[in-house]
Every structure is written in C-alpha cells, then in structure tokens.
Amino acid sequence: MNKLLAVHTNCLTKVFSGEEVLKRCSISVNQGEIYGILGANGAGKTTLLKLIAGLLEPTEGNAEVIGMDSHSQKAQLLRQIGIFIETPYFYEHLSASENLSIHLEYMGTSGDIQDALKQVGLSSTGTKPVAQFSLGMRQRLGIARALIHRPQVLLLDEPINGLDPIAIREMRELFGQLKAEGMTLLISSHILSEIEQTADRVGILAYGQLILEESMSALKQQHPNDLENYLIGVMNGGILC
Numbered sequence: 001m002n003k004l005l006a007v008h009t010n011c012l013t014k015v016f017s018g019e020e021v022l023k024r025c026s027i028s029v030n031q032g033e034i035y036g037i038l039g040a041n042g043a044g045k046t047t048l049l050k051l052i053a054g055l056l057e058p059t060e061g062n063a064e065v066i067g068m069d070s071h072s073q074k075a076q077l078l079r080q081i082g083i084f085i086e087t088p089y090f091y092e093h094l095s096a097s098e099n100l101s102i103h104l105e106y107m108g109t110s111g112d113i114q115d116a117l118k119q120v121g122l123s124s125t126g127t128k129p130v131a132q133f134s135l136g137m138r139q140r141l142g143i144a145r146a147l148i149h150r151p152q153v154l155l156l157d158e159p160i161n162g163l164d165p166i167a168i169r170e171m172r173e174l175f176g177q178l179k180a181e182g183m184t185l186l187i188s189s190h191i192l193s194e195i196e197q198t199a200d201r202v203g204i205l206a207y208g209q210l211i212l213e214e215s216m217s218a219l220k221q222q223h224p225n226d227l228e229n230y231l232i233g234v235m236n237g238g239i240l241c
C-alpha cells in the first residue's frame with residue numbers, strides 16, 4: 001500500500017443473505033485528509049465503514065488501514081483507529097467521564113478525559129448520568145470516546161445526526177482541528193451540505209457501488225452553480241462517471 005494512503009479498499013464486496021450490498025468497492029483515502037462518504041439511505045455507507053474497521057468480514061476483496069489488513073489484523077488495528085458507527089451505547093447510570101474512563105481501561109490505552117470532553121463541548125456535564133443526556137449530548141460523547149486515544153484514523157458514521165445547528169458548526173470545527181493535528185477522518189453522511197463544507201475528497205456510493213471519487217475542490221470548480229443537483233444525480237445512480 002502507498003505510504004501516503006491511510007485507507008485503501010480493494011474490490012471490497014459484502015453479501016448479506018445472497019444480496020451484494022457492497023460491490024467491488026475500491027476507495028483511497030490520503031493521510032491527513034477528511035474523506036466524505038456520500039450515499040442515499042441503504043447505499044452501503046455503514047457497511048463500508050464496518051468493513052474498514054474490521055467489524056465485518058468481507059465476502060471478497062480487502063481493506064487496509066495504515067498498512068494493516070482490517071480483517072486479519074483487526075486486534076492491532078482497533079488501537080490505531082477511532083470508531084463512531086451507529087447508535088453508541090453507554091453505561092447509563094454513569095457520568096460522561098466515568099464512561100470514558102471505563103472505555104480507556106477496557107481498550108488498555110490512555111487518553112485525556114477532560115480534554116476529550118472539552119473538545120466535544122461536554123466539559124460541564126459533571127456527575128450527570130448519561131441517562132439524562134439529550135440525543136446530541138450522546139452523539140458528542142460517542143465522538144469523544146472515538147477520539148480520546150488520539151487515533152490515526154477516525155471513522156465517523158453520520159456523526160452530526162441529532163445535533164442542532166450550533167453543535168453541527170462546533171463539530172465541523174472539531175473535525176478541522178483533528179485534521180490539523182494530522183488525523184485522517186472518514187465521515188459518512190447523506191447530508192450533502194455538510195460533506196461539501198467539510199470534506200477534502202468525496203466518494204459517492206449508489207446501490208453498493210462506488211460511482212465517483214473526486215476532490216471537493218474539483219467538483220466545486222466543475223459544478224459552480226449546480227453542485228447539489230449534480231451530487232444528488234450521482235447518489236441516485238443516475239450519473240455514471
């Protein structure tokens with residue numbers, strides 16, 4: 001694998017119950033960039049992220065993250081990546097910092113709990129149990145848990161779901177900070193505007209197939225007035241590149 005690639009998938013395919021939900025998908029994510037995975041509901045975004053994280057076994061093909069095979073080197077890989085995929089579960093009766101402390105112990109790793117909580121805007125939650133958190137607070141805590149050990153690669157599945165516009169802006173700033181620290185971020189979303197504002201490059205999935213992989217600046221240049229319509233067309237599988 002090219003040393004400058006943080007993530008590379010090679011003809012990655014996943015079949016569930018006889019149905020190919022991810023089809024020979026090959027993406028390349030450069031180190032230190034924010035890569036947006038766009039796709040309509042059911043396009044295969046979560047499946048792709050789970051395969052990259054080693055949480056699912058590929059039917060065919062493979063995924064490599066910082067030079068490690070996601071399936072065969074899963075245990076080593078889990079310490080180097082941060083994962084926020086699907087609804088995060090917590091110990092409901094415990095506080096945010098207690099949840100993070102248990103997570104660090106379980107992972108056998110270290111991290112600055114107060115710093116992680118500050119980064120996601122949860123410093124002032126004190127001893128409040130997670131059971132009393134709003135949906136947005138849970139999302140933030142899930143993201144804090146994913147980044148607390150300063151992973152090289154952060155995989156975020158729909159990270160801004162449930163957040164209000166202020167929190168969305170804060171998350172955007174946080175992603176920019178993490179990138180500035182050298183972290184590589186893969187962010188899936190069906191929210192076009194968010195990916196447009198956040199990502200350096202984008203991969204678009206439609207019906208399990210990678211239809212387009214392109215830098216956001218090139219797309220903005222090519223479609224100065226109709227980028228949203230163009231992206232929707234690609235996400236619908238209507239425009240093949």
Ligand SMILES: Nc1ncnc2c1ncn2[C@@H]1O[C@H](COP(=O)(O)OP(=O)(O)OP(=O)(O)O)[C@@H](O)[C@H]1O
Binds near residue numbers: 040043048
């Ligand atoms: N464990 C599973 N067993 C069977 N089918 C699955 C499983 N996980 C996902 N699928 C199917 O794979 C397809 C892709 O699902 P996936 O969750 O990857 O899409 P998505 O792009 O993340 O969608 P959304 O935006 O709605 O979260 C869907 O048709 C889904 O029903």
